[in-house]
Amino acid sequence: MLTDExxxxxxxxxxxxxxxxxxxVAGAGAIRWxxxxxxxxxxxxxxxxxxxxxxALALLTAAGVIVVDxxxxxxxxxxxxxxxxxxxxxxxxxxxxxxxxxxxxxxxxAADPEAVQRFARRRTRIALTEPxxxxxxxxxxxxxxxxxxxxxGLDLPSAWPRLWLLLPDAGRAELRRxxxxxxxxxxxxxxAILYTLLAVxxxxxxxxxxxxxxxxxxxxRGATAVLTDLVESAADLHGPALAAALGCADSTGPDLTPExxxxxxxxxxxxx
Numbered sequence: 001m002l003t004d005e006x007x008x009x010x011x012x013x014x015x016x017x018x019x020x021x022x023x024x025v026a027g028a029g030a031i032r033w034x035x036x037x038x039x040x041x042x043x044x045x046x047x048x049x050x051x052x053x054x055x056a057l058a059l060l061t062a063a064g065v066i067v068v069d070x071x072x073x074x075x076x077x078x079x080x081x082x083x084x085x086x087x088x089x090x091x092x093x094x095x096x097x098x099x100x101x102x103x104x105x106x107x108x109x110a111a112d113p114e115a116v117q118r119f120a121r122r123r124t125r126i127a128l129t130e131p132x133x134x135x136x137x138x139x140x141x142x143x144x145x146x147x148x149x150x151x152x153g154l155d156l157p158s159a160w161p162r163l164w165l166l167l168p169d170a171g172r173a174e175l176r177r178x179x180x181x182x183x184x185x186x187x188x189x190x191x192a193i194l195y196t197l198l199a200v201x202x203x204x205x206x207x208x209x210x211x212x213x214x215x216x217x218x219x220x221r222g223a224t225a226v227l228t229d230l231v232e233s234a235a236d237l238h239g240p241a242l243a244a245a246l247g248c249a250d251s252t253g254p255d256l257t258p259e260x261x262x263x264x265x266x267x268x269x270x271x272x
Contacts, residue, residue: 071190079135080137080141089134101130128147155268158268164234171230186216
């Protein structure tokens with residue numbers, strides 16, 4: 001769905017995005033004060049050496065922008081739980097499942113309703129449904145499909161392209177905005193990794209890398225929550241219209257029932 005769409009800005013804009021500008025400044029600092037001994041001190045440099053520094057910074061910036069695209073793709077795969085290596089993926093998934101099931105251990109629903117609410121909040125912080133991914137973001141993305149299937153019998157991945165065509169412009173704009181935030185957070189995470197590499201030459205950049213990484217991951221989780229809420233809302237609000245458009249509506253009413261959802265699945269999956 002939207003997590004796999006290339007929602008990056010135009011190619012030339014990547015060179016003037018804030019993270020790229022910060023990368024250029026960090027590179028200049030590493031060259032000037034750090035141990036990246038690419039030239040002599042700029043104050044004593046001849047014109048040719050100054051040009052060498054400018055060329056080195058231009059090359060550093062271009063390389064950073066190119067590499068960050070690959071790193072951002074890798075970050076997205078890790079966030080979604082697709083690129084977490086085995087056996088780490090298995091260990092993380094087991095741990096998340098244990099925490100999810102243990103969140104309400106010992107609570108008696110009949111005796112303590114407030115405890116049940118606390119249990120629900122604790123469990124929700126771990127995952128909205130039983131964890132199926134080694135990562136929080138992966139589970140949140142998968143939970144949207146699971147919750148829609150449980151409520152309406154609808155296979156969201158196969159229905160989504162048709163549902164998207166029925167959304168009003170305002171709804172599409174909100175979804176695109178949330179998706180851009182999600183992709184942007186992954187790019188900032190990738191830039192944080194590159195800042196860490198520069199920190200080898202100039203240690204103060206380790207602080208920049210740590211702050212950037214923490215902020216980017218937090219922003220990614222927030223964008224994931226907003227994006228998945230919007231996707232579920234699209235199914236809630238426009239699912240009946242999808243059923244009507246595909247000729248799968250239930251004659252007993254406009255609601256999207258599990259039986260209607262299964263009829264939609266037969267159309268969107270082409271009988272599979």
